[in-house]
Amino acid sequence: MKLWDIAHTRTGDKGNISNISLIAYDKRHFDLIKERVTAETVKQWYGAQVKGEVIRYELPQLGAFNFVMYDALEGGVTSSTALDKHGKTLGAYLLEMTV
Amino acid sequence: MKTIRIGSGAGYSGDRLEPAIDLMENGDLDYICFECLAERTIALAQKSKQADENKGYNELLQYRMEQVLPLAHTRKIKVITNMGAANPLAAMNTVVELGRTMGLTGLKVAVVLGDDISHSIGNYLDFKILETGESLNRLKDKILSANVYLGSDGIVEALAKGADIIITGRVADPSLFLAPMVYEFGWDSRQIEKIGIGTLVGHLLECAGQVTGGYFADPGKKEVPELWNLGFPFVEIDENGWGHVTKLKNTGGCVTKATCTEQLLYEIHDPKKYITPDCIADFSNVEFIEVEKDKISFKGATAQSATDTFKVSVGYQNGFLGEGQISYGGSNCIQRALLAKEIVKKRLAQMPFEIDELRLELIGVNSLLDQSGSTSSFSEVRLRVAGRTQHEEQARRIANEVETLYTNGPAGGGGVSKKVEEIISIASTLIPKKDIAVFVECNTI
Numbered sequence: 001m002k003l004w005d006i007a008h009t010r011t012g013d014k015g016n017i018s019n020i021s022l023i024a025y026d027k028r029h030f031d032l033i034k035e036r037v038t039a040e041t042v043k044q045w046y047g048a049q050v051k052g053e054v055i056r057y058e059l060p061q062l063g064a065f066n067f068v069m070y071d072a073l074e075g076g077v078t079s080s081t082a083l084d085k086h087g088k089t090l091g092a093y094l095l096e097m098t099v
Numbered sequence: 100m101k102t103i104r105i106g107s108g109a110g111y112s113g114d115r116l117e118p119a120i121d122l123m124e125n126g127d128l129d130y131i132c133f134e135c136l137a138e139r140t141i142a143l144a145q146k147s148k149q150a151d152e153n154k155g156y157n158e159l160l161q162y163r164m165e166q167v168l169p170l171a172h173t174r175k176i177k178v179i180t181n182m183g184a185a186n187p188l189a190a191m192n193t194v195v196e197l198g199r200t201m202g203l204t205g206l207k208v209a210v211v212l213g214d215d216i217s218h219s220i221g222n223y224l225d226f227k228i229l230e231t232g233e234s235l236n237r238l239k240d241k242i243l244s245a246n247v248y249l250g251s252d253g254i255v256e257a258l259a260k261g262a263d264i265i266i267t268g269r270v271a272d273p274s275l276f277l278a279p280m281v282y283e284f285g286w287d288s289r290q291i292e293k294i295g296i297g298t299l300v301g302h303l304l305e306c307a308g309q310v311t312g313g314y315f316a317d318p319g320k321k322e323v324p325e326l327w328n329l330g331f332p333f334v335e336i337d338e339n340g341w342g343h344v345t346k347l348k349n350t351g352g353c354v355t356k357a358t359c360t361e362q363l364l365y366e367i368h369d370p371k372k373y374i375t376p377d378c379i380a381d382f383s384n385v386e387f388i389e390v391e392k393d394k395i396s397f398k399g400a401t402a403q404s405a406t407d408t409f410k411v412s413v414g415y416q417n418g419f420l421g422e423g424q425i426s427y428g429g430s431n432c433i434q435r436a437l438l439a440k441e442i443v444k445k446r447l448a449q450m451p452f453e454i455d456e457l458r459l460e461l462i463g464v465n466s467l468l469d470q471s472g473s474t475s476s477f478s479e480v481r482l483r484v485a486g487r488t489q490h491e492e493q494a495r496r497i498a499n500e501v502e503t504l505y506t507n508g509p510a511g512g513g514g515v516s517k518k519v520e521e522i523i524s525i526a527s528t529l530i531p532k533k534d535i536a537v538f539v540e541c542n543t544i
Contacts, residue, residue, distance in 0.1 A: 008321055008357065010314065012366030015138070015230045015527065021364035023357065049468055057370055061386050061399075062360045068368045074456075076230070078139045079417050079524040081458050081485040082466075089467045 003099055007033060009091030016076040018050075020067045020091040027063035034058065034065070036099045042067050045097060046090070067094075102342075103283050105276055105300070106333035108167070108180075109133040110307030112140050116163055118308065118331040118350065123170040125347055126333050129283075131171075132275040133163065133180035134305045141269055142414025142523045144185035145217065145244035155186030156193070156266075164194055165201075171263060172203040179254055179275050183266040185244065187212060190266045191542060198264075198544040206544045209262030211253035213537035214269040216530075220245035220413060228413075229527040235413065238526060244414040247530070250376030250405070253537040254278035260541050269412065271375050273301025276334075284338040288404060291378055295402025296340035298373070298380040303344055303362050303397070307331045310344060310362040312352030325351025343396040356387040359395050376409060376532075378402035408529035417524035418455060418487050421494030423501025423517040424462070427509070428479040435509040436461050436480045442508055443484050446500050452493045457486040481514075487522065494519045 003022070006029045011020045022037060024030050043054040052070025059065070073087045074080040084090075106128045108119035112135040123131055135157050148155025157163075160182045171178050183190040191210040198206050224236040235242075246269035255278050257265045267275075277297035280286060286293040303310050311332045312323040323329075330350025336342030344354055363382060367373050373380040384399040427436045440459045447454060460466040462481035482504075486497040498517035505512060 004320070008317070008361070010361040010365055012364075014366055014368070015525070017368070019364070019366065019368060021361055023360050023364075025357070046468070047470075055368075057368075057383075059364075059370060059383065059385075061384065062356075062363070064360055064364060066364045066367070066370060075524075078142075079487075079522060081420060081422075081456050081487050083460070083462065083483060083485075084467050093468050093470070 001099060002095060003037065003097045004095035007095065009094055011088050011091035013073055013077055013086045013088070016071055016073050018069045018072040018087045018090055020069070020094055022065045022067065022094060024063035030060055030063045032099060037065070037097065039067070042094065045094065046072070049090070100337050100339070101284065102335060102337045103129045103279060104333055104335050105129065105279055105304070106131040107134070107304040107307040107331050109135050110305065110309055111135065111137060112157055113159065114307060116166065118329060120166050120170070121347060121350065122331055122333060123167065123174065123176055128176050128333060130177045130179060130279045132304070133178070133182060134272050134275055136181045136184060136269060138412060138525050139414070139523060141184050141246050141412065142244050142525060145414060146523065148185045153189050156184045156190035157182035160190055160193060161197065164197055168194070168198055168201060168203055168206070168264070172206050177258070177279070178264045179278060180265070181267045181270050181275060183210065183268045185215065185268065187266050187268045194264060194266065195542050195544060203544055206264065207262050207541055208264045208266070208544065209257035209260060209539055209541045211249070211257060211265065211267040211270065211537065211539055213253065213535055214247045214249045216247055216411065217244045223528060223530055226528045226530065229529065235526065235528055238413065238415045241415040241417070242413055243416060243523065245411055247409045247411050247535055248376055249409070249537060250274045251278035251281055253539055255282045257539045257541070258282040260539060262541055272305040273298045273375055274377055276301030276304050277377055280336060291404055292401040293340050294378040295380045295400045298375055298378055298402065299382060299385060299397060299400035300334050300336060300342065302373070303359060304332055304334060306362065306365065308352065309365065310358055311346045311354050312358055315358050315361065321357070323353055327351060341396070343390055343394050345394040354393045354395050356389060356395060359387045359397070374406060376405060378405050407532050409532050409535055411528050411530055413526045413528065414523050415526060417522040418489050419491045419494035419519060420485060420487055420522050421497030421519050422483070422485040423498040423515065424481055424483045425501055425504050425512045426479060426481040426514040427512055429511065432480050433461070433464070433477055435511065436482045438509045439482050439504050439512060442504065443500050447486070447497060450496060452488065454486045454488055454497065459484050491519060491521070
């Protein structure tokens with residue numbers, strides 16, 4: 001199944017750093033996501049978009065993760081030439097991942 | 100047990116006003132906060148202040164206050180907002196004048212000053228830019244503005260002076276909401292966990308509709324009832340820090356554990372260390388409990404003492420953006436768009452100037468994230484070309500090279516749009532708190 005089936009996301013930005021929350025609809029899926037959706041797999045998933053490191057924070061009581069992706073926004077909202085300068089659409093792509 | 104109600108009236112500079120008015124009329128509020136500054140908003144406002152010394156505050160200030168002031172006056176709701184942006188003093192004068200015209204006698208308007216350090220940023224040129232590690236000196240000739248993210252202190256002082264309407268410049272978003280709790284409940288840094296709770300409340304409310312079902316709906320998966328009629332949130336909280344987030348019953352949207360969790364993690368990094376001017380908030384053990392439908396209580400927030408530095412947003416001139424777009428439709432549209440892209444690329448390569456950064460992409464295919472997707476079954480696609488240059492005229496040439504595709508490109512291009520704009524970028528640094536003096540001025544109507 002896709003992550004979309006079991007989780008939802010919201011994406012935010014601070015400067016050139018993007019953060020994506022990944023939240024399981026049902027906390028029972030927390031461990032599955034924890035195993036499959038690691039900082040490494042997320043960095044790989046976004047390819048050239050994320051030039052820096054990815055850090056994953058875990059909030060098991062909420063069934064949630066926070067992925068912080070450095071150097072991910074082509075300079076960030078105030079200097080990027082991208083269409084979506086905030087990178088707000090990035091989280092939706094994470095939900096395409098098969099788990 | 101003392102309990103107060105704080106509403107959220109705006110989540111960004113251009114937000115809708117109707118839900119805020121609804122809250123003021125029907126929410127039995129004590130306070131309403133309008134959060135209207137993003138990272139760059141204030142640098143752009145500084146530019147308009149430089150052009151006209153009476154401008155530089157939120158463009159919707161007058162429009163909002165025409166409806167907000169009478170309600171604040173008759174219902175005794177205190178209003179806190181950073182709509183002062185780069186010119187809080189001019190914003191206060193505008194509000195005072197409006198209040199006089201409306202005959203709202205006795206209303207006390209305060210302004211919190213001290214965040215604008217554009218005049219003294221030269222003292223900090225050897226400080227490091229947080230984003231890049233370089234020294235600020237590198238931007239020296241391009242700096243337009245510098246604003247400190249203030250905490251709740253100045254607003255608390257204004258409340259203590261009896262202010263009804265409080266206008267600020269750059270204040271950290273959650274601090275707008277924390278201030279009334281600190282003032283009403285007498286919380287201080289000796290009860291730092293309370294400051295953490297107040298910061299959590301501020302963080303949940305600062306984006307207004309984003310916690311009541313805005314920015315949440317995904318049809319068939321995450322349904323939000325009556326999203327068109329989205330209500331804004333308010334919190335009811337007591338002096339011990341127990342409270343809940345909710346919205347008015349007759350509004351659309353929803354407040355659920357899921358909407359609160361999304362907003363909790365919105366634009367934060369390490370949930371244990373959310374640094375604000377007031378504290379280092381710790382959200383890592385926050386939990387949400389559904390008290391009833393659309394009423395979510397929170398627990399588990401705490402904090403450590405604040406750092407001894409303020410974050411400063413330094414706005415600087417960073418060249419110009421030139422952008423053009425053109426659409427192609429029907430059979431083989433992708434191939435025609437790709438041909439158009441190659442044509443523009445070659446023509447731009449012949450320009451007698453440097454393009455610092457250039458993007459050529461297909462909206463509908465790879466403009467949001469460059470993934471190698473299928474390009475076979477599109478019924479329409481839009482080429483977007485965007486480049487950054489040092490001079491405005493050069494940026495215009497980029498945009499024009501898309502427009503000229505009409506008569507000099509592949510078949511069937513249409514719907515050209517183009518724009519040229521100055522790029523105002525932001526660099527951040529940290530300066531000692533002791534360097535900053537915050538002061539409050541009041542004016543009674």
